[in-house]
Amino acid sequence: MTAAIYIADPPDTRRLIALDGVALIFHRLSGQTHIVAPPAPEILDALGEGEADAETLLARLRRDHEIADEEGLSEALDARLAELEAAGLVRRA
Amino acid sequence: MTDARLLTRALADPPSTASFGPADWTPLIAMARAEQLLGSLAHRLDGLAQSDKVAELLAAARASADHARRTALWEAEMARRALADIDARVILLKGTAYVAAGLSAGIGRSIGDLDILVPRASLDAVERALIGRGGWEWVKEDDYDDAYYRRWMHELPPLIHKERDRMIDVHHTILPPTARPTPDADALIADSEALDPSEPRGLRVLSPPDMICHAACHMLADGDLAGGLRNLWDIDRLLRDFGEREGFWDDLAARAERHQLTKPVARALRLAEALYGTPVDGDVAGRGRAGDALYIRRLLARDGWGRETRKGLRQAFYIRSHWLRMPPAMLARHLWTKWRKG
Amino acid sequence: MRHERRIQVGPVGFRIGSDWAAPLAALDRLYAGYPEPAIADFTVRLEAPRPWRRWLRPKVHIGGDYMLPDAAPLSLAHGLLAAEMGMNLQMALGQRRYLLLHASGVEKGGRALLMTGLSGAGKSTLAALLGECGWRLLGDEFALVDCDSGALHPFPRAVSLKNAAVDLFDDVDPGRLGPLLADTPKGTIRHLRPNDDAIARMEETAMPALLLFPRFGHAAEIREVGQGEAFVRLTQASTNYVALEERGFEALARLIRTVPVRAVDYPDTESAVEAVERLCEDLA
Numbered sequence: 001m002t003a004a005i006y007i008a009d010p011p012d013t014r015r016l017i018a019l020d021g022v023a024l025i026f027h028r029l030s031g032q033t034h035i036v037a038p039p040a041p042e043i044l045d046a047l048g049e050g051e052a053d054a055e056t057l058l059a060r061l062r063r064d065h066e067i068a069d070e071e072g073l074s075e076a077l078d079a080r081l082a083e084l085e086a087a088g089l090v091r092r093a
Numbered sequence: 094m095t096d097a098r099l100l101t102r103a104l105a106d107p108p109s110t111a112s113f114g115p116a117d118w119t120p121l122i123a124m125a126r127a128e129q130l131l132g133s134l135a136h137r138l139d140g141l142a143q144s145d146k147v148a149e150l151l152a153a154a155r156a157s158a159d160h161a162r163r164t165a166l167w168e169a170e171m172a173r174r175a176l177a178d179i180d181a182r183v184i185l186l187k188g189t190a191y192v193a194a195g196l197s198a199g200i201g202r203s204i205g206d207l208d209i210l211v212p213r214a215s216l217d218a219v220e221r222a223l224i225g226r227g228g229w230e231w232v233k234e235d236d237y238d239d240a241y242y243r244r245w246m247h248e249l250p251p252l253i254h255k256e257r258d259r260m261i262d263v264h265h266t267i268l269p270p271t272a273r274p275t276p277d278a279d280a281l282i283a284d285s286e287a288l289d290p291s292e293p294r295g296l297r298v299l300s301p302p303d304m305i306c307h308a309a310c311h312m313l314a315d316g317d318l319a320g321g322l323r324n325l326w327d328i329d330r331l332l333r334d335f336g337e338r339e340g341f342w343d344d345l346a347a348r349a350e351r352h353q354l355t356k357p358v359a360r361a362l363r364l365a366e367a368l369y370g371t372p373v374d375g376d377v378a379g380r381g382r383a384g385d386a387l388y389i390r391r392l393l394a395r396d397g398w399g400r401e402t403r404k405g406l407r408q409a410f411y412i413r414s415h416w417l418r419m420p421p422a423m424l425a426r427h428l429w430t431k432w433r434k435g
Numbered sequence: 436m437r438h439e440r441r442i443q444v445g446p447v448g449f450r451i452g453s454d455w456a457a458p459l460a461a462l463d464r465l466y467a468g469y470p471e472p473a474i475a476d477f478t479v480r481l482e483a484p485r486p487w488r489r490w491l492r493p494k495v496h497i498g499g500d501y502m503l504p505d506a507a508p509l510s511l512a513h514g515l516l517a518a519e520m521g522m523n524l525q526m527a528l529g530q531r532r533y534l535l536l537h538a539s540g541v542e543k544g545g546r547a548l549l550m551t552g553l554s555g556a557g558k559s560t561l562a563a564l565l566g567e568c569g570w571r572l573l574g575d576e577f578a579l580v581d582c583d584s585g586a587l588h589p590f591p592r593a594v595s596l597k598n599a600a601v602d603l604f605d606d607v608d609p610g611r612l613g614p615l616l617a618d619t620p621k622g623t624i625r626h627l628r629p630n631d632d633a634i635a636r637m638e639e640t641a642m643p644a645l646l647l648f649p650r651f652g653h654a655a656e657i658r659e660v661g662q663g664e665a666f667v668r669l670t671q672a673s674t675n676y677v678a679l680e681e682r683g684f685e686a687l688a689r690l691i692r693t694v695p696v697r698a699v700d701y702p703d704t705e706s707a708v709e710a711v712e713r714l715c716e717d718l719a
Contacts, residue, residue: 015681017688019662026684030167031160031677032257033670033684035663086228086256088167091174115473119450123478126500126529146448146474153531160678398436398452398480399500 003054005093006081008047014089016041030088039065043080044089051093054078096393096402097322100124100134104326105369107137118147120397127399128322132158132201158201165189165204168259172207173296175227181215182297184285186264186307190298191327193288198330203323206251206260210299212282213265220249220263229254229261267307268315274353276310281352301335302348309361310354317407317414321392322368328361329369342374349377364388436480441471442522445579445590445637446532448472449522453481454489458514465515465593465613465626468634477501477529479521484508497521501528513619515626519595526577526590527674533579533588534679534686537672540573540587541565546644547587548715549578549694551672557651557707560600563627564708567607572633573641582682585689586640591633593626601625603704645718646696649707653700657714660696 015026023041025034039061046052046060054077061067061077084090099121103110113121125131135154143151169189176183184190186208191199211219223229229252231239242250247270249263266278285297299307308331312324335341349358362378363385365371391410394403401407436452440459443449449472453459458481480498483489494508495517501524509517526535538551539562548565550558559575566572574590581588593613596604601615604627613626628634648660648668660668669687670676676683695718701707 015684017692019666019688019691021661022663024663024666024684024688026681028681029163029170031163031680032167035667088171088174092177119475119478122474123450123500144474146472146476149532150474150476157531157678160680163680399478400436400480400482400498 005051005053006047006057006085006090007051007093008044008084008090011044011048014044025089027087027089032088034087034089040080040084043077043084047090054081057081095120095397097124097128097395098393099397100128100130100395101322101368101393104130104134104137105329107141110138110143111141115144118144122150123397123399124395127395129203129320130323130326132161132203133323133326134201136201155201158203161188161202161204162192162199164259165192165207168207168254168257168261169193169209169296171227171254171257172209172223172261175222175229176219177294179215179218179222181212181219182282182285183219184210184282184297184299185288186210186267186299187311187327190304191331193296194298196331197334198327200330202327206262208262208264210264210267210278210281213278216249216263216265220252223252223261223263227254228256232260267310272314274310274314274357276306276352276354280348281307300348301331301338301341302345303352305331305335305345305361306348306352306354306358309349309358310352313357313360314354315414317411318388318391322395325361325365325368325392329365329371332362332365332371332373336372336374342377345374346377360385360388364392368392436482440466441475442466443470443472443637444522444592445574446588447477447526447530447590448475449477449479449525450475451479451481451518451521453514453518454483455481455493455495455511455514457511458495458518461515461614462518465628467610467628468631477522477525479518479525481514481517481521497524499525501525503528507620509619513616515613516616516619516624519593519626522592523576530577530579530675531678534582534683535673535675536578536580536669537576537674538578539575540578540589540641540643541570542573542587542589542641543570543715545641546715547573547641548645548647548711549587549643550647550649550711551578551669552648552650557649557701557704559594560596560603560704561649561707561711563594563596563600564603564704565711566594566629566633567604568708571636571641572629580643580686580690581640582679582686584640585686585693586642588640589633589637591629591637593628596625596627598622643690643694645715646690646694647711647714648696648698649711650698650700651704651707652702655702655706655710656698656700657710658698660698662691662696665696666691 013028017024023036046057058077125134131154135151138151169185185193188202188204189207232251232253239250247264247266247268251260251262253260267276281303284300286300287293288296308328349355359379362373363381366373367389391406396402438453438456438459440451440462478500482496482498484494484496493511495511495514496508497506497517497520499521538549539558540547540549541562552558562575572591573587575594577590579588579590611628616624701710
């Protein structure tokens with residue numbers, strides 16, 4: 001089975017407001033508000049370069065952010081992607 | 094005694110509201126809210142001169158309708174994503190279809206549940222995908238209701254989304270199998286049209302004649318005329334969108350016959366013409382019948398306080414609607430079960 | 436309908452129709468001095484569920500533009516409460532012009548204090564008490580936030596005093612009090628008409644300066660509340676946040692980012708009034 005490819009809608013479909021420690025995202029397509037913590041906004045930014053599978057996405061995140069090499073990093077990324085997909089902020093190609 | 098003629102006139106002839114005073118607006122707005130037509134009315138009256146208060150109320154109604162539209166389209170998109178891996182046509186019905194296809198009937202319309210039509214053979218796969226990947230779950234019903242739906246209705250028991258709290262109705266045809274007319278569900282699906290012709294695997298809507306057949310059937314063969322003015326307004330708008338197209342009326346007559354819906358379609362056309370001045374083809378609409386006047390009285394049974402009037406007539410249409418959907422013995426059994434449960 | 440009364444409260448006009456005279460007579464006394472709207476925003480109906488119910492053990496069904504399908508009818512003796520609940524219901528289900536927060540508000544010197552919390556948190560009583568000692572009551576139940584300017588529109592409906600709170604207002608002008616309604620589904624209730632200043636200035640908006648989450652019956656304590664938590668709690672306190680879409684989002688985000696937010700626990704009402712006044716001096 002090939003890895004899932006993820007797509008995020010362009011940034012102008014979202015209004016992001018940073019509060020202390022969390023970010024509010026108003027998603028214009030659904031009219032829904034999401035309250036997210038890092039790294040969700042960073043994932044959406046990284047997908048802004050174009051659709052990607054999880055591995056490519058992780059490479060983009062490493063390039064732009066300081067990420068420690070921890071156990072379970074890719075599992076954590078998969079979990080965040082699943083949350084973003086359920087919220088409708090990310091979809092599969 | 095006032096009836097909903099005030100509302101149907103304002104919808105059909107917006108400039109006629111220019112002479113309205115406060116004593117007209119308050120009842121009109123109450124009536125339009127009760128009939129779920131305030132958003133449609135607000136769009137019809139947009140751009141006409143109004144007092145500040147009226148303009149403010151109508152602007153709020155338009156904003157509300159915008160929200161309904163966005164929410165409906167999003168539910169459809171989420172259903173599309175959940176069903177993307179299933180090899181079956183997914184057809185949007187009613188309000189969501191109208192807004193998705195950019196039809197006039199969708200302008201300002203209030204939209205409740207998401208209604209979709211899928212081939213009967215795909216029902217199980219659709220149900221599994223919605224519950225699994227999609228995040229929908231059964232609305233808690235008792236066993237009798239569940240069995241009743243599955244055995245006798247034209248749809249799955251309703252599903253509700255866990256997070257978004259919105260319902261989806263999955264139909265495999267447009268009338269219950271117990272009803273007398275048997276629309277040709279395969280033909281509905283075969284002739285449906287892709288919303289985006291470059292995406293043949295995307296969401297679809299019914300063909301124009303089938304859309305009219307469904308709207309007429311929904312209004313006249315599948316209910317007690319509750320919400321009838323709104324359903325009839327849909328029909329008016331659809332006919333104005335499609336009526337000028339080459340061959341439309343012949344197609345409509347042929348499709349209505351194929352779905353065994355010639356009479357409801359003809360009556361819907363006559364009622365739309367009577368209440369909204371809809372241009373209709375005389376051959377398809379047929380000659381007026383004595384019963385039409387009763388339908389009109391029932392459709393207009395609403396006063397300036399938004400109250401239902403003509404209780405006896407409403408009751409008669411209610412009983413008739415159950416009669417239409419179920420053979421009498423089954424109706425008795427169904428009502429008995431409902432009464433016993435209180 | 437047989438009987439009709441219209442009431443303007445802040446920017447919202449109501450038309451209340453009734454099958455009986457009594458509830459509207461009570462409403463008349465309670466809302467003496469309020470303007471009457473020419474065009475109503477909302478219609479409320481107090482109806483007999485069955486025609487004969489008008490005479491025989493009469494029950495009042497609360498109807499209107501917006502209704503809850505399972506709302507239980509009230510006895511005719513509680514007709515005034517039915518009218519009040521009917522107006523609340525229209526606001527909760529139908530208000531689309533302003534961001535509606537389930538919150539009380541008072542104002543002094545152009546700066547408004549908003550209080551919100553679960554039912555029974557004391558926000559209504561607190562606002563009413565402050566309204567009797569130098570503050571202008573904006574509303575005890577709903578705060579209306581203008582999405583464009585962020586200002587609060589007063590909505591000074593009659594205050595609904597419940598149970599123990601009823602005794603706290605023994606010394607006000609009796610003409611401002613409604614009848615004592617015993618054994619309602621919410622216990623004992625008495626309505627209080629806001630003072631003349633609150634009614635006369637019902638069109639005068641005020642900018643929010645402080646947001647409090649009061650909680651009654653706990654040891655005195657004041658906590659800061661994070662912006663994220665405050666945002667979530669306010670979305671839960673709003674009945675139309677979702678329907679207002681991005682306008683509601685911007686309005687709420689602006690409120691959270693521009694005013695200080697505190698959670699205030701208090702053991703009794705006297706200490707609460709003191710604590711709130713002190714907080715306002717320090718922060719607002």
